Amino acid sequence: MTNDAGEAGSTDSTAPTGAHPPSALRADCGSCFALCCVALPFTASADFAVDKAAGEPCGHLRADFRCGIHADLRQRGFPGCTVFDCFGAGQKVSQVTFGGKDWRSAPETARPMFDVLPVMRQLHELLWYVSEALTLPGAAPLHGELRAVRDRVERLTRGGAAEVTAVDVPGERRVVGALLARVSELVRSGVPGRRRDHRGADLVGARLRGARLRGAGLRGAYLIGADLRGADLREADVLGADLRGADLSGADLTGALFLTRPQVNAARGDASTTLPPGLDRPTHW
Known part of the structure; x- marks a missing residue:
């Protein structure tokens, strides 16, 4: 494949400045009950050294919810763990949805907690994108719509466990994706060249x-x-x-x-x- 890309242009004053997402959309592992190390499955591959079923704690998970090989994940065959990011969903589920109850001391919360995590992660990912779009001067004509979508998705993340797991995630992704496509066109229309x-x-x-x-x-x-x-x-x-x-x-x-x-x-x-x-x-x- 050759570099058949468009013209490079000079810098301009309307160029996006990049995302500064809220801290709530950044993973805070210290406020999470290691949900990604338990709730999510993985298969032995180049990314993970072993198989693990959904809901099964990783063999390297310690009693204090910390990873026993965190400093050596790549060297020990777990580069997939270093790539994963929950966009802050882990601490939201742990501290907000379940009010600080952990799945070890309150085992009845384990299954619903593990079911909520993947849904919450996708909602937080959408919030990441929308929050970034709101920092882009070129997207100013759409900021009102973006704020409305952000507030609606944020409300969805504040529901109870049953409410969150019932969210139509594909539908939400379609709505947000269409809005982000309009943002992209607006912002990139100011880029010089082809x-x-x-x-x-x-x-x-x-x-x-x-x-x-x-x-x-x-x-x-x-x-x-x-x-x-x-x-x-x-x-x-x-x-x-x-x-x-x-x-x-x-x-x-x-x-x-x-x-x-x-x-x-x-x-x-x-x-x-x-x-x-x-x-x-x-x-x-």
Whole structure:
């Protein structure tokens, strides 16, 4: 695959500044009862060293709800754990939905708690995207709609366990996704030069070193193992793009739209990779 991307342009005053999500949308493991280490299943693979069923505590989980191999997860065969992010859903379920009761001391809460987590995580992910959109000056005409959606989804997260598990998550994703698509078009319309549309494209292993992808549409694109070294990804829409193993060394993702911590953690990069504000450089880069 050649770098058939659009023109790179000069910086402009309307460029997005990046996400600064609320602390409630950042994982606070100290306020969570290790729900991701119990509720979610995983299969022995390159990401996980062993099989684990949903609802079964990981063998490395300690009595204090901390991981016994946290400092060595990648070396011990659990890189998938370092990629996962709950967007703050873990502490919401632990401290709000279940009022601080943990599944060990109150075992009757275990099953409903584990059922709520995956739903809450998806709702918090939507809140992450909407919160980012509200920081974008170019999306100002849609801020009213975004605030209304944010408040409605936030109300859904405040329901009881049965109410949360009954949420129509696919329906919520469709509504929010359509609004975020309008945000993306508005923001990227101010990007100079030609904007490439690679939405949902199969770019697995693509040779895109130095590609000029500023303002490109990469929503849902498969970029697994792609060579994006030195690529210009400023203001590119990467919502849902699969960046597993993609090489972002030296790439510029300033203002990249809807980039998340799991995407960054699943990719490779280095000290010269430029990330949007609000996203920390992974320690394994």
